[in-house]
Amino acid sequence: MSIGNFVKRVRDIMRQDAGINGDAQRIEQLTWMLFLKVYDDAESVWELMDDEYESIIPEYLRWRHWANTDIGNTEALKGDELLDFVNNDLFPTLKDLQLPAHCPRRKSVVKAVFEDIHNYMKDGVQLHELMVLINEFDFSDPEETHAFGLIYESILRELQSAGSAGEYYTPRALTDFMAAHVGLKPGDMVADFACGTGGFLNSARRVLEPQAAAGTNEDRELLSHSFFGIEKKPLPYLLCVTNLLLNGIDEPNVRHANSLTTNVQEFGEKDKFDVILMNPPYGGSEKPVIQGNFPEQFRSSETADLFMTLISYRLKKDGRAAVVIPDGFLFGSGAKRAIKERLVTKFNMHTIVRLPTSVFAPYTSIATNVVFFDNTGPTKETWFYRVDMPEGYKHFSKTKPMLLEHLKELDAWWTDRKAITVDGFDKARAYTAEELRGNDYNLDLCGFPSEKEEILPPRELIEKYQADREAHERVMDEMLRKILSKIGGEE
Structure with missing residues (x-):
């Protein structure tokens, strides 16, 4: 049929x-x-x-x-x-x-x-x-x-037009790319704490399955026990379990619960994972009782912020993570800044991929990014790479979604990294941890200079203005310091 x-x-x-x-x-x-x-x-x-x-x-x-x-x-x-x-x-x-x-x-x-x-x-x-x-x-x-x-x-794709249910669907091209670039290997425990319909877990399965088939009997036995998910809402939970069963995962360790209800400081080694792949829900608001499960400097009503903190507490030593986050996280202050400082000082945040605004069309136009980091030590440098719209496309849509072929240039660059400038603007560039700290952890770098200005929600608009102003003031202060130093003035 x-x-x-x-x-x-x-x-x-x-x-x-x-x-x-x-x-x-x-x-x-x-x-x-x-x-x-x-x-x-x-x-x-x-x-x-x-x-x-x-x-x-x-x-x-x-x-x-x-x-x-x-x-x-x-x-x-x-x-x-x-x-x-x-x-x-x-x-x-x-x-x-x-x-x-x-x-x-x-x-x-x-x-x-x-x-x-x-x-x-x-x-x-x-x-x-x-x-x-x-x-x-x-x-x-x-x-x-x-x-x-x-x-x-x-x-699953029809969820895009099913009202609020559309929040559960991440384009397969993106889930597959992220799963392919976190170094998955047999025996890895893979988690998604807001797993929706199981897209990330299935993408991880597609990477691990051939490795397990070519490996030992133990590798093949481990495969069905390698995936862990939590989903708060009943419909995507049902879809996820069915999806995994359909694809041969006989032990779908997926739970119907809210990942944010446990105090993050209570997680031990048994609660941590080798790989975390996620597109956390964003734009939502969590109650103070949920925020209380996080250290004070990381508390936020924004769900994406809380999930980023959760991930950092549940990633094993030497573990790898790839997470979709909205633009507001990159330039945000307050809890967002504290979380970014933690990612730079406690983890190796090695790559941030800037995505076109229409990747999640038609149900949201919020600009998104993918943050790749691992738990191998503090960040030395972070590479930023901007994915431009493919030739012949004005935007992605339900009938013309992002495909894996649209990420071929990014894939080639991934293993041969070099700075790229287009029309005088950075498309790819590495920033040291010191530079990120000097920019007060404003990670809004290698963006889309040719796009029309996006109308942001008032709170994000104010945060972006404040972050940009502070960045400009730091640049001016540094220039003034250098000038005074050269003319013998006081620093």
Whole structure:
């Protein structure tokens, strides 16, 4: 079945149901059903590999039984009977599953998935039609799983137009590039503390999978246990778990929680990771009780600031991180400045990539950047590189997204770094830690001089003005000092 045909048929079925209101509900409805189908097919494989495997789901609630739409199945539920079963038996039971002690993640995830998910469909006939459509796929067949992987990615991309749900989607080209440039190796534990639909974890899997396949049996065994995620909201959490299961991660260690509710100073070595890949939510606001989990100088209502601090406390010695951050972080003062000082003095912040404003179009025009750093010692120098729009593009969009090929120049530069100047403006340049400190940790460097001035929110506009003014004053003071020194004046 083609991608377009599947998505069209799903949409046509749900449009006939009075309970579905908008794309976000349509995606949630489809995804919990896909989860149960994917999980059931995965269990078929686990049962073949382990004669003692027992499902956490009661037998009559397993997809293979209640959702069996084979022709001739006289026990198949339909219409109102099906709707009553889903609402009053399936959902309540899965939400209240009793988990045994030391329950493995691949089992406990079922209860976690259904704690905050809803059945929106009100017509049992349409619900049955959707089951028939989903049953056309056999997720235990590698070829069909690969084909559906493309369909699944198209579903994730549709989150862009699903209202606030769009915040969960980071372009695959960006997640793949970041995963490819943090030195992933077998045995690494990879984390994303706001994992959304699992894009970064899957990009890491794509890097590690070939290495594990070419490595030892231990490397291959480690792969399924190499990924850790936390997601606060139920829909992206469900999407993430389904995404990982679909791609062969049998032990998806993904938790439905808020990463910011633990005091960062309580994290020990067991809570730290080799690699952290993230696009933290930004533009949100956290309550004072959450801010209290951070040292006073790092406290901020801005979620991106808190996540940057969290990452710094959960990165192992010699660990590597790549994090998407908004422009406001680069020139911001207060807690932002304190966090940047920590990154420079405690970590090796070796690269900052400036991205075009339309990378996350159409659901936000906020300019973003990627900060690469590792826990190998203090920063000696930081390279800045500006990614310009590719030739023939005015901006990226939903139909013309950023592709990996648009980052080829950056990829080539990565291993052969040199300063680049275009029309008199820096496109790539290294700054020493001393220069960054002398600029009061204003990291708004190698920006986009040819772009029209962006209208920033008032608070960010004031912060940018203050940072620019202070930077200019420092330059003037230094020039004045040199002049006075040459003419014999007082410094």
